[in-house]
Amino acid sequence: QGTLRVGMTAADIPLTTGQTDQGGEGMRFMGYTVYDSLIEWDLTSADKPSALIPGLATAWSVDDADKTKWTFTLREGVTYHDGSPFTAADVVWNFDKLLDETSEQYDSRQAAQGKSRIPAVASYTAIDDYTLEIITKTPDATLPYQLAWILISSPAQFEAVGKDWEAFAASPSGTGPWKLETFVPRERAELVPNTAYWDETRIPKLDKMVLIPLPEPNARAAALLSGQVDWIEAPAPDTIPAMTGNGFVISSNAYPHNWTWHLSRTEGSPWNDIRVRQAANLAVDREGMSALLGGLMIPAKGFLPPSSQWFGTPTFDVRYDPEAAKALLAEAGYSLENPLKVKALISPSGSGQMLPLPMNEYLQQNLAQVGIDVEFVVVEWNQMINLWRAGAEDPSVEGAMSINFTYFIQDPFTGLIRHLSCDLIAPNGTNWGHYCDPEMQGLFDQIKNTFDAEEQDAVMRATHEKYVNDALFLMVTHDVAPRALAPNVKGFVQAQNWYQNFSSITME
Amino acid sequence: MALIETHGLEDPISEAGKGYWSGVGSRLIRDPVTMICLGVILLLILSAVFAPYLGLADPYTGSMIKRLAPIGTEGHILGTDEQGRDMLARLIYGGRLTLFIGLMPVVLAFFIGGALGIVAGYLGGWVNTVIMRTVDVFFAFPSVLLAIAISGALGAGILNSLVSLTIVFIPPITRVAEAVTSGVRSLDYIDAARASGANALTVIRVHVIGNVLSPIFVYATSLTSVCMILAAGLSFLGIGVRPPEPEWGLMLNTLRSAIYINPWLSALPGLMIFITSLCLNLLSDGVRSAMNVKD
Amino acid sequence: MHVMARDLIYLRTATVFTYFLRRVILMLPVAFGVSVICFMLVQIAPGDPLTAIMPVDATADEQAAMRAIYGLDKPLPVQYAIWIGNLFQGDMGKSIATGRPVADEVFGAVQNSLLLAFSAAVIAFPIGIFLGFLAGYFRDTLLDRAVTAISIAGVSVPNYWLGIVLVIIFSVNLGWLPSMGAGPGGSQDWAWDWLHMRHLVLPAVTLAVVPIGIVARTVRALAGDLLTQDFVTALYAKGMSRGDVLRHVARNAAATALSVMGLQLGYLLGGSILIETVFNWPGSGFLLSNAIFQRDLPLLQGTILVLALFFVAMNLIVDVAQAAIDPRIKRS
Amino acid sequence: MSKTETLADTQPDKGGPAQPLLIVRNLQKYFPVRGGIFGGKKAVVQAVDGVSFEVKKGETLGIVGESGCGKSTTARLLIGLLDKDKGEIIYDGQDLGGTLSLRELRRGVQMVFQDSYASLNPRLTIEASIAFGARIQGLSDPVGRARKLMERVGLAPDRFAQRYPHEVSGGQRQRINIARALAMSPRLVVLDEAVSALDKSVEAQVLNLLADLRREFGLTYIFISHDLNVVRYISDRILVMYLGEVVEIAPVDDIWTSQAHPYTRSLFSAMPSMDPDNRTKEPPLAGDPPNPINPPSGCRFHTRCRFSEDVCKAKVPLLHPLTAGSDHLAACHLHDISSGHSKAGKDVFE
Amino acid sequence: MTENLVDIRNLNVRFSGARTVHAINDLTLTLKQGETMALLGESGSGKSVTLKTLLRLLPPKRSHIDGNIVVNGVDVLTLSGKKLQAYRGEEVSMVFQEPGLALDPVYTVGDQIAESVMRHKGVRKDEALSTALDMLRRVRIPSPERRLHNYPHELSGGMLQRVMIALALACRPRLLLADEPTTALDATVQIQILLLLRDLQKEFGMGVIFVTHDIGVAVEVSERIAVMYAGQIVEEGTTREIIKDPRHPYTRGLLAANLHDAARGARLNAIPGAPPPLDTRPDACSFAPRCPLAEPQCLAALPPVHSPNDRRRVACIHPNAPILAE
């Protein structure tokens, strides 16, 4: 019971039509609340990394003979908020919404958000009401992870509001545990429980959940402290003492996020020398940085958080050891007197970037102490995204040899493959540093072709071990998704995931 | 017939031969408030200029361990900021940038707008029409809005702030310069000068500039405090000076969350902005009354 | 005699109306200039406005497709022509970030800003007038000094900072007033009750500080100036009381004071961006700062255009009202 | 200071003594008044309309008339501070805009303004103000000239040269203005209400000075005033203006004893009497002068004239001699037998 | 004493502030009921200050007044509050030099006259307006009904001064103060106003103090003339006496400078120099530095007041000196 008022970091209510915008937060509050996907994340546990579980699909399998052909069995008896039943045809309709520009339900805004999430999908057919077939372009074992992105909106509702996404946005309909009751752009959205939700354990206990965009961290803090909201996302570290002092609860947990310097591996980059890469990783005093973040971080031990199921057992120990770093640099021919000079791209802000400026300046000091002189190229966040898309060889990066980026690393593709795959070298893909290594590429292929989940996990671990051992990134820290809760918010379990389950929450 | 105040023929004014500016000066000196404000501003400017020689801590590097040290901490009289950098040093170095982007646009606008206004006011006719109608368009934007719009479009950066603020302050100065100039233009001594055969340039140089400059100047000084607050506001909003530069508006922004930990510390940049703009305002008022220029 | 009076009133109304028409016509080129400046804002902006809304790993093709949708692939004059053409049909384009029509977004936000601006004006103007009158009347006394000090402090204070301080004191520490938002249920279900109006208090007070100073200074100068004029002496000379004289002075000051206040209202509307950000007030300033940070240029453009036109209209109203109040209409 | 010294730079006489120093023909100046919905031209002030007169070498022409009748406008037209709409200005036989440039004209014609304070640049010392014109005209030793002139107008250069205008009295400022005008060694000085703002006692001092200077430098004056006594004292001939037009010109004694134009007559009768036993009984004219924006048709004075008849409304009277060859000219139908006025040619005033 | 409408005794007015001005120094003046007196003097001689003191219009903070003023039996200097308001406008009223500045620009002239009538006569607005209309008629304004609803800026200078006079006389005051009411007007209009005032004075029978620096104007309106110099009355007498038989050298100088019958081309008999600054209280003859007849004793002490007949006086040691040429 009760009303939970949430202060989001987004500046606006995320897109309500299905495929949301506003990044991870959009999916968290407006995606998995109002909608379901075929395959979902298990958000019930705080103790272990979340795994995929059945959503609107109850089972899926890949054809033994044709590894591009997948069959999905869909859940029966699921109805949308508008009362219409969910069938396989709806899934096809939703894929067309994103992929088929000629379909009447094609929505460029949702497509912009969703299309790139399912690069493997070639075609899809409804075999019967509850069986769906998907053909992938090439064999790709990561398809389930991709499908976890895609949210299913109600075709019947689309029809009912006059085939207009604008109108649909105002009264959306999905199959999710929450229904959107009202919404005022940029101000608030009110969600109420979907009492007919197919998973009874996830029928919300609250009467209402109100989402309020509060992009400014201090406004968020003030709103929480003055009792106008009960929950805020990402409290500013310095406001936390005031909150805990007043009985507010800080919830945090590891989740698949990292804060790194993506290194350039183009011709002539000093980062091509593994000794330099390792030295840099050894030079960073991650514990010291923790003070800056009010302890709300997990020092990096690798590219993935230490608690990840894919962490493995790398041999290179990412730790703070300036002496070792100096030794390595000396081998590579650099010293305090003759420091290595590098340029680094950073941005003063950006979603998920934590506190980019102080953190980078801190890094700069750390690196200077072992003989790496960093000069920053500071650009706006939007410009940074452009530079990230352009890649390390693009002239517009002005010779920068690294880019400070934070990554969503929740699944095999976003977690590992996209950063270093030879076929994704920028500007055609997301491999900013132009890294291309046959051995790594082999591992990536293996991931895509390993259809057994556990075997696939093993390959993932091997891949991550190579990430760490070769020190392919400057691995700095992981965010812990802090959120501050009023004392009377009970029953929240923070999963190790970008998304969260709000159904268990009650207000006292 | 009270047009003329009459003095004795013998020696009406004891300080005969004394220039206009020395009169202004002596009136200023007798005004304690203005002098104090002048002192504060001079102090700020001097300390900003000579910051590197004051033996201050490095305003760019700090230590995370000492972050947010309270005012009065040993070695950091005014405490440290969120990155453990010395506040005193940052405030003083911050004065550099803040005063620079707070005063420079007005200075630039004073020259540009002043020149435009004098030309428009003296020449009149279509030159006046073109200049003043263009100025009118800019007047359609409230100044804050215009500054934010241009800065918002151009993006953050010192140069961009300078450009946008200068654009904001050119129109009002042009308008005042035009009004003052056309007022002076209609006075008999301008006619007398023209009647002696002097060309427009000479008349402007000898007779116009000297008489319009001080009202324009006084008006411009009254804009400095607005400009400073606006410049700091841009930084505060994140579209002015970029971190890690010390700038009061920006410091105010980055120290905002520290208000829960160390409220006095986070109030310091705001206080500096307030004091400086207060002094600028009082100074401008003082100069105005000393020059006895009517509004 | 009464017929004559009515004729004169008619004449005056007619003059005011002619004046109004002339002002409207004079306003057109200004409005055109405003539209050009607003349009140019997008052009001077570096970078690609679409970046912010695409997922970071969107491909080049996907971006090009989006660009075409927003018409950003056409040459400049064409874009302007389309933009201005659409403007006349009330279409200011769509927000890049939300896809919603800019017009809807802006007008909703401007309403909220107006609410805030008017509230600030309701606080600022009476106080400013009162203080200014006091200072002007008791010119060169201690009271005058005090009022001058207050008004200078008012215009010197960075109000965004003041806003933060007020929030800490009255919302966080004392818990008396809410720190953000336009009412417990958002701006949509605004009502004139305390529950809603308490949300207005802090932002309106913060916003009022500067105009209090400005109005006080203006009124002080006006009153001080008027009180030294011959007609005031003449009023005393015919036996008028202090109150009568003040009435005359007030009536004389009305037109100028009104125009200053009208402009201030315009400034309040256009200048509240920082305050709206601090208080999360869903107004035009808040919208503008969102537009800036999301590089939502159509929205930026639209918001500024509407605010500027509002300001132009405000000027017009003020001018005409001034002409209507003040019998000495300027004829040139 | 000898006379020749100062006059060394004076423009040489061109036309000889018979050539009038200044001839003005049909001078016209209309000021547009903006208004109307489109802010366009709506009306014109007919400030000066068809003014003609001559000024002989060495004489003083007084111009009188009520406020707004175009005296100052005429003066400003004469030295080119305003551009004339129509008409000719001939200086010593040379036509302005033709053989004579504006710059040359300004060497020969200078002006003293009414408001002694506004006509001095507050930021220049007195010496600099006086020297400015001479410097512009490229005359030798402008500062020395200035100091000599200061001495001549009765201001000790040592005490006054470095003062600023606000540091001297009104009478002294007007002396400075006179010195400033003389610094370019003009031949004609236009004095626009030069003594009107001064107190009676100071006025007398300045008038004495002007008379001395005229004699000493052989100057020609155009002396504008609304004070008939002053004009009478200083002028040789008097020109009367009404609403932008010349209504009468005559030698001072002629006009003093018999005014030909009804307006002139009213103007003279309006002078306060100085005899307590013989005070004015009846105001000579009723009402205020009409607005020059839409001046009355025909004779502009007809709305206030006792003798007004239809012809006055219809026809513009021309300025012509009262008797052939007379230098007493008037623009009135009463004095034009052929005008059709019923009382034309009769002595109506007694 | 009671037969005097105005009785000013030993009035001193001093202004303090940035510089001290001893504007009025020991001024004594009487006016009988129905009499018109011209106060003549050059700029700064204290004419306006005298009038303002009579109406208590000087800024109370910066002006220091002492002496005695009785108007119609009322001790003016002790008045305050309601009594002062009743006195102003009802007993005594004033016409100003610049009617354009002395009328409130945003009220119609009718309202401004009516306002005064309402205040002093306690009548209703429409009644007051008809009084105003009647007054406008009496000052001979053409089409007064229309003018009643005009704003000041819509009227010409002469018309405004008529309105001002109508306003001043609306409550039938016993004393009218006129401060150079015609200086700003054209010659043809000035004479109209002067004659109007003369007529109205006869009609209303009030006392008038008329300030001017123009002797001709004084002659037109007044029976008596008092000549002021540096805050003092240097000579007083009937108009005829002052014009025909001036005794004080300053009065003589003024008359000589008047050009009225100065021969053309002849040198004018100008008074040299300029009036003294009034920063100290004069303890000698203020005119002495400019006086052709000055003697050492003039600079040593205040001159004696010589009174040849009852209401005639001259403050000079040479009251009987023959008129000198130059």
Ligand SMILES: Nc1ncnc2c1ncn2[C@@H]1O[C@H](COP(=O)(O)OP(=O)(O)OP(=O)(O)O)[C@@H](O)[C@H]1O
């Ligand atoms: N620059 C101008 N623009 C418009 N009207 C003008 C201008 N200058 C003069 N006038 C008008 O022309 C008419 C004649 O003015 P002018 O100054 O020549 O009169 P004047 O005889 O000198 O009067 P005064 O005795 O008041 O000095 C007046 O009605 C005046 O308002």
Ligand SMILES: Nc1ncnc2c1ncn2[C@@H]1O[C@H](COP(=O)(O)OP(=O)(O)OP(=O)(O)O)[C@@H](O)[C@H]1O
């Ligand atoms: N309010 C005041 N404060 C200070 N000094 C004043 C004030 N009013 C008048 N004076 C001074 O008092 C003296 C007499 O002034 P007053 O106005 O009476 O002169 P006036 O004879 O009316 O001259 P005018 O002919 O110029 O009107 C002047 O020196 C003037 O400067």
Ligand SMILES: [Mg+2]
């Ligand atoms: Mg004139």
Ligand SMILES: [Mg+2]
């Ligand atoms: Mg006076």
